[in-house]
Amino acid sequence: MSAGASTFVIRWINFFTMILAVAVVCFGVWMSIHHDECRKSLTLPVIGLGALILLVSLIGFLGAWKNVTVLLWVYLVMLCLILVSIMIFTVVAFIITNSGSGHAAAGLRYKEYHLQDYSSWFLKQLNNTKNWRSLKSCLVKSEQCNNLPKRYKNLKEYKLAELSPIEAGCCSPPSECGYPAVNASYYDLSYHPVSTNKDCKLYKNARAIKCYDCDSCKAGVAQYMKEEWRVVAIFNVILFVALSIVYFIGCCARRNVSSSHSSKARGR
Numbered sequence: 001m002s003a004g005a006s007t008f009v010i011r012w013i014n015f016f017t018m019i020l021a022v023a024v025v026c027f028g029v030w031m032s033i034h035h036d037e038c039r040k041s042l043t044l045p046v047i048g049l050g051a052l053i054l055l056v057s058l059i060g061f062l063g064a065w066k067n068v069t070v071l072l073w074v075y076l077v078m079l080c081l082i083l084v085s086i087m088i089f090t091v092v093a094f095i096i097t098n099s100g101s102g103h104a105a106a107g108l109r110y111k112e113y114h115l116q117d118y119s120s121w122f123l124k125q126l127n128n129t130k131n132w133r134s135l136k137s138c139l140v141k142s143e144q145c146n147n148l149p150k151r152y153k154n155l156k157e158y159k160l161a162e163l164s165p166i167e168a169g170c171c172s173p174p175s176e177c178g179y180p181a182v183n184a185s186y187y188d189l190s191y192h193p194v195s196t197n198k199d200c201k202l203y204k205n206a207r208a209i210k211c212y213d214c215d216s217c218k219a220g221v222a223q224y225m226k227e228e229w230r231v232v233a234i235f236n237v238i239l240f241v242a243l244s245i246v247y248f249i250g251c252c253a254r255r256n257v258s259s260s261h262s263s264k265a266r267g268r
Helices: 003-034 043-066 069-096 120-126 129-142 155-159 165-170 215-267
Strands: 181-183
Touching: 003 043, 003 215, 043 069, 069 215, 120 129, 120 215, 129 215, 155 181, 165 215
Parallel strands: none
Antiparallel strands: none
Protein backbone atom coordinates (compact mmCIF):
# COMPACT_ATOMS: atom_id res chain seq x y z
CA MET A 1 0.00 0.00 0.00
CA SER A 2 1.39 3.43 -1.00
CA ALA A 3 2.14 6.14 1.54
CA GLY A 4 -0.75 8.30 0.38
CA ALA A 5 -3.27 5.48 0.38
CA SER A 6 -2.30 4.10 3.80
CA THR A 7 -2.34 7.51 5.52
CA PHE A 8 -5.64 8.38 3.80
CA VAL A 9 -7.27 5.18 5.08
CA ILE A 10 -5.90 5.65 8.62
CA ARG A 11 -7.02 9.28 8.63
CA TRP A 12 -10.63 8.52 7.74
CA ILE A 13 -10.90 5.37 9.83
CA ASN A 14 -9.84 7.32 12.90
CA PHE A 15 -12.10 10.25 11.98
CA PHE A 16 -15.15 8.00 12.05
CA THR A 17 -13.83 6.26 15.18
CA MET A 18 -13.62 9.63 16.93
CA ILE A 19 -17.28 10.27 16.11
CA LEU A 20 -18.13 6.83 17.52
CA ALA A 21 -16.08 7.55 20.66
CA VAL A 22 -17.92 10.84 21.26
CA ALA A 23 -21.20 8.94 20.92
CA VAL A 24 -20.01 6.36 23.49
CA VAL A 25 -19.03 9.12 25.96
CA CYS A 26 -22.38 10.87 25.47
CA PHE A 27 -24.18 7.56 26.06
CA GLY A 28 -22.23 7.05 29.28
CA VAL A 29 -23.15 10.54 30.49
CA TRP A 30 -26.81 9.88 29.59
CA MET A 31 -26.70 6.63 31.59
CA SER A 32 -25.33 8.44 34.64
CA ILE A 33 -28.18 10.96 34.50
CA HIS A 34 -31.13 8.71 33.69
CA HIS A 35 -30.30 5.36 35.30
CA ASP A 36 -30.65 4.31 38.91
CA GLU A 37 -27.80 3.76 41.36
CA CYS A 38 -27.42 0.10 40.35
CA ARG A 39 -26.77 0.84 36.70
CA LYS A 40 -24.60 3.88 37.41
CA SER A 41 -21.73 1.50 38.16
CA LEU A 42 -21.64 0.82 34.41
CA THR A 43 -21.22 4.46 33.45
CA LEU A 44 -17.55 4.96 34.38
CA PRO A 45 -16.30 2.00 32.28
CA VAL A 46 -18.43 3.19 29.35
CA ILE A 47 -17.16 6.79 29.60
CA GLY A 48 -13.59 5.55 30.15
CA LEU A 49 -13.72 3.28 27.09
CA GLY A 50 -15.13 6.11 24.96
CA ALA A 51 -12.44 8.52 26.17
CA LEU A 52 -9.65 6.00 25.45
CA ILE A 53 -10.96 5.31 21.93
CA LEU A 54 -11.23 9.07 21.34
CA LEU A 55 -7.64 9.68 22.49
CA VAL A 56 -6.14 6.86 20.39
CA SER A 57 -8.19 7.83 17.34
CA LEU A 58 -7.18 11.49 17.66
CA ILE A 59 -3.49 10.57 17.83
CA GLY A 60 -3.85 8.28 14.80
CA PHE A 61 -5.78 10.92 12.85
CA LEU A 62 -3.25 13.68 13.55
CA GLY A 63 -0.32 11.38 12.81
CA ALA A 64 -1.77 10.38 9.42
CA TRP A 65 -2.97 13.90 8.57
CA LYS A 66 0.33 15.66 9.39
CA ASN A 67 2.54 12.68 8.44
CA VAL A 68 4.16 12.77 11.90
CA THR A 69 6.10 9.55 12.53
CA VAL A 70 6.24 10.02 16.32
CA LEU A 71 2.46 10.31 16.59
CA LEU A 72 2.00 7.22 14.43
CA TRP A 73 4.42 5.33 16.68
CA VAL A 74 2.47 6.39 19.79
CA TYR A 75 -0.78 5.45 18.03
CA LEU A 76 0.51 2.00 17.12
CA VAL A 77 1.89 1.31 20.62
CA MET A 78 -1.42 2.28 22.26
CA LEU A 79 -3.40 0.28 19.70
CA CYS A 80 -1.14 -2.72 20.31
CA LEU A 81 -1.76 -2.48 24.07
CA ILE A 82 -5.52 -2.31 23.44
CA LEU A 83 -5.31 -5.40 21.20
CA VAL A 84 -3.37 -7.34 23.85
CA SER A 85 -5.88 -6.27 26.53
CA ILE A 86 -8.83 -7.35 24.39
CA MET A 87 -7.19 -10.70 23.66
CA ILE A 88 -6.45 -11.38 27.36
CA PHE A 89 -9.93 -10.34 28.47
CA THR A 90 -11.59 -12.45 25.76
CA VAL A 91 -9.59 -15.59 26.62
CA VAL A 92 -10.31 -15.14 30.35
CA ALA A 93 -14.01 -14.51 29.61
CA PHE A 94 -14.33 -17.74 27.62
CA ILE A 95 -12.52 -19.71 30.36
CA ILE A 96 -14.68 -18.25 33.16
CA THR A 97 -17.95 -18.81 31.28
CA ASN A 98 -17.10 -22.32 30.14
CA SER A 99 -18.91 -24.01 33.04
CA GLY A 100 -22.42 -23.79 34.45
CA SER A 101 -25.82 -24.48 32.91
CA GLY A 102 -29.46 -24.81 33.88
CA HIS A 103 -31.26 -27.89 35.18
CA ALA A 104 -34.75 -28.85 34.08
CA ALA A 105 -37.36 -29.05 36.86
CA ALA A 106 -40.47 -31.22 36.70
CA GLY A 107 -43.60 -29.29 35.82
CA LEU A 108 -41.70 -26.07 34.99
CA ARG A 109 -40.68 -24.62 31.62
CA TYR A 110 -37.86 -22.56 33.05
CA LYS A 111 -34.55 -23.98 34.28
CA GLU A 112 -33.05 -23.81 37.75
CA TYR A 113 -29.40 -23.13 38.50
CA HIS A 114 -26.91 -24.50 41.03
CA LEU A 115 -24.11 -22.28 42.29
CA GLN A 116 -21.54 -25.09 42.52
CA ASP A 117 -21.76 -25.60 38.73
CA TYR A 118 -20.01 -22.32 38.00
CA SER A 119 -16.34 -21.38 37.91
CA SER A 120 -14.37 -20.62 41.06
CA TRP A 121 -14.14 -16.96 39.97
CA PHE A 122 -17.92 -16.59 40.03
CA LEU A 123 -18.08 -18.39 43.38
CA LYS A 124 -15.48 -16.05 44.89
CA GLN A 125 -17.20 -12.90 43.63
CA LEU A 126 -20.75 -13.92 44.57
CA ASN A 127 -19.85 -15.34 47.99
CA ASN A 128 -18.06 -12.12 48.91
CA THR A 129 -20.34 -10.48 51.49
CA LYS A 130 -19.69 -6.92 50.32
CA ASN A 131 -20.21 -7.76 46.64
CA TRP A 132 -23.40 -9.67 47.30
CA ARG A 133 -24.83 -6.96 49.57
CA SER A 134 -24.48 -4.49 46.73
CA LEU A 135 -25.93 -6.89 44.14
CA LYS A 136 -28.78 -7.83 46.46
CA SER A 137 -29.67 -4.17 46.96
CA CYS A 138 -29.88 -3.75 43.19
CA LEU A 139 -32.03 -6.87 42.81
CA VAL A 140 -34.49 -5.65 45.45
CA LYS A 141 -34.71 -2.19 43.86
CA SER A 142 -35.25 -3.65 40.39
CA GLU A 143 -38.66 -5.03 41.48
CA GLN A 144 -38.27 -8.01 39.11
CA CYS A 145 -39.84 -10.43 41.57
CA ASN A 146 -42.66 -8.14 42.63
CA ASN A 147 -43.62 -7.49 38.99
CA LEU A 148 -44.20 -11.18 38.23
CA PRO A 149 -47.90 -11.17 39.33
CA LYS A 150 -48.53 -8.31 36.88
CA ARG A 151 -47.14 -10.41 34.02
CA TYR A 152 -48.71 -13.72 35.00
CA LYS A 153 -52.31 -13.29 36.10
CA ASN A 154 -52.85 -16.87 37.28
CA LEU A 155 -50.88 -19.85 38.51
CA LYS A 156 -51.14 -21.74 35.21
CA GLU A 157 -49.54 -18.88 33.28
CA TYR A 158 -46.78 -18.66 35.87
CA LYS A 159 -45.93 -22.37 35.71
CA LEU A 160 -45.76 -22.21 31.90
CA ALA A 161 -43.57 -19.08 31.96
CA GLU A 162 -39.96 -19.08 30.77
CA LEU A 163 -38.41 -17.08 33.59
CA SER A 164 -35.00 -15.47 33.34
CA PRO A 165 -32.17 -16.99 35.42
CA ILE A 166 -32.47 -14.22 38.02
CA GLU A 167 -36.26 -14.54 38.24
CA ALA A 168 -36.00 -18.32 38.56
CA GLY A 169 -33.30 -18.20 41.23
CA CYS A 170 -34.23 -15.13 43.28
CA CYS A 171 -38.02 -14.89 43.13
CA SER A 172 -39.03 -18.38 44.23
CA PRO A 173 -37.74 -21.22 46.41
CA PRO A 174 -36.09 -24.15 44.57
CA SER A 175 -38.70 -26.60 43.26
CA GLU A 176 -37.10 -29.37 45.35
CA CYS A 177 -38.39 -27.63 48.49
CA GLY A 178 -41.91 -28.70 47.58
CA TYR A 179 -43.67 -25.49 48.63
CA PRO A 180 -47.00 -25.08 46.77
CA ALA A 181 -47.22 -21.87 44.74
CA VAL A 182 -50.27 -19.72 45.49
CA ASN A 183 -49.46 -17.18 42.76
CA ALA A 184 -46.42 -15.78 40.95
CA SER A 185 -45.00 -14.14 44.08
CA TYR A 186 -46.43 -16.10 47.01
CA TYR A 187 -45.74 -19.64 48.27
CA ASP A 188 -47.42 -21.59 51.04
CA LEU A 189 -44.59 -21.98 53.56
CA SER A 190 -46.71 -23.83 56.11
CA TYR A 191 -45.57 -27.10 54.53
CA HIS A 192 -42.45 -28.79 55.87
CA PRO A 193 -39.75 -28.56 53.16
CA VAL A 194 -39.16 -31.85 51.37
CA SER A 195 -35.49 -31.08 50.72
CA THR A 196 -32.65 -30.31 53.14
CA ASN A 197 -31.45 -27.54 50.82
CA LYS A 198 -30.73 -24.50 53.04
CA ASP A 199 -32.43 -22.25 50.47
CA CYS A 200 -35.78 -23.74 51.50
CA LYS A 201 -35.53 -22.06 54.91
CA LEU A 202 -34.03 -18.85 53.57
CA TYR A 203 -36.95 -18.11 51.26
CA LYS A 204 -39.63 -15.73 52.56
CA ASN A 205 -42.62 -14.22 50.78
CA ALA A 206 -41.67 -10.69 51.92
CA ARG A 207 -40.86 -8.51 48.92
CA ALA A 208 -37.47 -7.44 50.33
CA ILE A 209 -36.41 -10.99 51.28
CA LYS A 210 -37.70 -13.54 48.73
CA CYS A 211 -34.73 -15.79 47.95
CA TYR A 212 -32.17 -12.99 47.64
CA ASP A 213 -29.83 -14.69 50.16
CA CYS A 214 -30.16 -18.10 48.50
CA ASP A 215 -27.43 -19.90 46.58
CA SER A 216 -30.02 -20.37 43.83
CA CYS A 217 -30.24 -16.58 43.49
CA LYS A 218 -26.45 -16.28 43.27
CA ALA A 219 -26.49 -19.04 40.65
CA GLY A 220 -29.11 -17.11 38.66
CA VAL A 221 -26.91 -14.02 38.76
CA ALA A 222 -23.91 -16.15 37.72
CA GLN A 223 -25.87 -17.47 34.72
CA TYR A 224 -26.92 -13.95 33.77
CA MET A 225 -23.32 -12.72 34.03
CA LYS A 226 -22.13 -15.73 32.02
CA GLU A 227 -24.54 -14.92 29.19
CA GLU A 228 -23.56 -11.25 29.23
CA TRP A 229 -19.84 -12.05 29.28
CA ARG A 230 -20.26 -14.44 26.34
CA VAL A 231 -21.88 -11.68 24.28
CA VAL A 232 -19.07 -9.29 25.21
CA ALA A 233 -16.43 -11.95 24.40
CA ILE A 234 -17.92 -12.58 20.95
CA PHE A 235 -18.07 -8.83 20.31
CA ASN A 236 -14.42 -8.57 21.40
CA VAL A 237 -13.41 -11.21 18.86
CA ILE A 238 -15.00 -9.12 16.10
CA LEU A 239 -13.42 -5.94 17.51
CA PHE A 240 -10.02 -7.65 17.73
CA VAL A 241 -10.15 -8.65 14.06
CA ALA A 242 -11.23 -5.15 12.98
CA LEU A 243 -8.55 -3.41 15.08
CA SER A 244 -5.91 -5.86 13.84
CA ILE A 245 -6.66 -4.77 10.27
CA VAL A 246 -6.46 -1.11 11.33
CA TYR A 247 -3.18 -1.87 13.14
CA PHE A 248 -1.73 -3.46 9.99
CA ILE A 249 -2.74 -0.43 7.90
CA GLY A 250 -1.26 1.84 10.58
CA CYS A 251 2.04 -0.05 10.40
CA CYS A 252 2.08 0.49 6.64
CA ALA A 253 1.34 4.19 7.09
CA ARG A 254 4.09 4.59 9.70
CA ARG A 255 6.63 2.75 7.53
CA ASN A 256 5.69 4.75 4.42
CA VAL A 257 5.86 8.07 6.27
CA SER A 258 9.30 7.14 7.63
CA SER A 259 10.47 6.17 4.14
CA SER A 260 9.10 9.43 2.74
CA HIS A 261 10.97 11.48 5.34
CA SER A 262 14.18 9.49 4.67
CA SER A 263 13.88 10.11 0.91
CA LYS A 264 13.40 13.86 1.46
CA ALA A 265 16.41 13.95 3.76
CA ARG A 266 18.61 12.20 1.16
CA GLY A 267 17.30 14.55 -1.54
CA ARG A 268 18.67 17.49 0.34
